[in-house]
Structure formats: C-alpha cells, structure tokens
Amino acid sequence: xxxxxxxxxxRGGSKGIPDxxxxxxxxxxxxxxxxxxxxxxxxxxxxxLSTDSEAIAQLGRSLNVEVPFMRPxxxxxxxxxxxxxxxxxxxxxxxxxxxxxxxxxxQPTSPLRxxxxxxxxxxxxxxxxxxxxxxVLEIPELxxxxxxxxxxxxxxxxxxxDGKGISRRxxxxxxxxxxxxxxAFWRDVLMEQNSIYGEKCLPLLLSSEESMSLDNPxxxxxxxxxxxxxxx
Numbered sequence: 001x002x003x004x005x006x007x008x009x010x011r012g013g014s015k016g017i018p019d020x021x022x023x024x025x026x027x028x029x030x031x032x033x034x035x036x037x038x039x040x041x042x043x044x045x046x047x048x049l050s051t052d053s054e055a056i057a058q059l060g061r062s063l064n065v066e067v068p069f070m071r072p073x074x075x076x077x078x079x080x081x082x083x084x085x086x087x088x089x090x091x092x093x094x095x096x097x098x099x100x101x102x103x104x105x106x107q108p109t110s111p112l113r114x115x116x117x118x119x120x121x122x123x124x125x126x127x128x129x130x131x132x133x134x135x136v137l138e139i140p141e142l143x144x145x146x147x148x149x150x151x152x153x154x155x156x157x158x159x160x161x162d163g164k165g166i167s168r169r170x171x172x173x174x175x176x177x178x179x180x181x182x183x184a185f186w187r188d189v190l191m192e193q194n195s196i197y198g199e200k201c202l203p204l205l206l207s208s209e210e211s212m213s214l215d216n217p218x219x220x221x222x223x224x225x226x227x228x229x230x231x232x
Contacts, residue, residue, distance in 0.1 A: 002126060005100035005187075006044040006118075007089050008034055008065060010108050011076040012053030016216050021056050021108055025220070026227035031056070033111040035063040040115035043122050044104060050089045052076035068092065086190055102126075103190055105183040109214040111223055113181045121184040121204050131198025132185035135206050136176035144172045176203055179211045 010021040010031060017023070023030055031049075038047050049060035050071045057067040069092040075085050086105065093100065102122060106113070121133040139145070146166050148159035158164050166172065182204065189198040214220055 002101040003099065004043055004045050004102045004104060004122060005090070005093060006038050006047040006104045006106055007050055007086060008038075008047070008060070008106050008108055009050045009082065009085050010053075010056050010060070011051055011071065011080075012056055013076070015078065017214060017220055020214065020220070021051075021053070022059060025111060026224050029059055029063070030111060030214070031059055031065075031108050032063055034106050034108045034113060035060070035065050037113045037115050037118060038104075038106055039064065041118040042115070043119050045100075046093070046098065048089060048093070050085055068096065083190075083194065083196065086196070087194075090187065090191060100187050103185055103187055105185075105196070107180050110179075110181045110212065111214065111227065112210055112212045114210070117182050117204065117206070117210075118184075121182045124202055124204065125184045125186070128202060130200040130202040131189045131193075132183065132196060132201045133204050134183050134197065134201055135179055135181040135204045135211075137179045137206055137208060137211055139175040139177055141172060145175050146172055176205070179206060180213045181206060181211060
C-alpha cells in the first residue's frame, strides 16, 4: 500500500494578504480549512507543515498538523519556487526514516477544498497511468487560448499559430487553468525528475463554485462572504 505524505506550505511574511496564514477567515484560522479537509479525507498517512514561522508552527500543531522541521529562511522568500520547498520537506522526512510513495501538495490559500478533492486526486493517481493529478478549471470559451491575440509591431496577431484558422466555436478544444486546490504526484517524479507534473499529468476538473484562491484582500472579502453564506 502506498504511503502518502501531505505537505502544507505556509511561510510567514506574506505580502498580498499580510499574515494570511495566521488570520481568521469566517471565524477560524485559514490553516484550519486545509487541515480539516486533509484529515477528513482519511487517506493521508502523515500531514506536515512547512513553515519558517514559529507562530504558524504553533497554530499548525494546535490543528493536529505535524511540524517535524522548520523551513530555512532561504526557502521562505517572496520569489522562492514551490519545487525546492517540497523537496526540502521530503528530504527531512526521509532523514528521519519515513519514505513516502505519494506526495499531496495542499496550499492553504484554497479554503473551499473538500476531503473528496484530495481522495479523488490520489485515487486517480493510483489507478491511472500518470505521474501527477492536478486540479483545474475549464477556461471559458471567450478566453480560449486559440482566440488570444498579441501585439507585434503595432499590429494584432493570433497568439497560437492555429488561431487564425478557427472560425467556429465547435473547433475550439477545451483548455484548462490550474487553480490550486490539490496536486498529487509520485515521490520519484518530485525527487528524481525535479518536477511536480512529470510527463503524464491528468486533470481533476473542478467547478467554479468549488474553487477559490486567496491572493489579495478582495479575494479574502469574497471568501468571507461565501463561507459565511455556505454555513448559514
């Protein structure tokens, strides 16, 4: 049976929404939404927090999230990529003798995440021929990449070479955007291929109603309203 490691990356010093990982959203800490969904999924063997902040670490522990290590400052900068953060977490776990087969990335900025999103992603990873499973939204036809234009030398041209030949919506192929709710991938893809996606990445399609990412104060206000409405 595959051993599954859930990783929640939550550094201190966020700028878009100051102290977002400590802030209360609709009556409870933002971090609580992720920890509750992860525990409720029933499939994660160990759920760990990667943070450079002792305050966030203390909050994580209170939510029954492990904090077996602290993230070094050089991996907690504004421009730090996610890949080395995840690799650092996996290496620290392996140093203590615990080796995972599957890694599940759970970013705390997706408070609408449900347990079924996590379990569905992992089930798909385990049962289908793929390196990873990533939650996505379908891009509306109006914004289809085949319709996108760019300016070159003052004139508009199609962004994609085949865009000029598309005149009917029936010719458009579905396109997707990552939305952040869940990423599930094999440990060897992360550590050996230096990738979250690998060569074979499958989509976990979500609806716009079950997707939300918190990047700025306006997003936070919308989330407050939506979560309070759902509870009532």
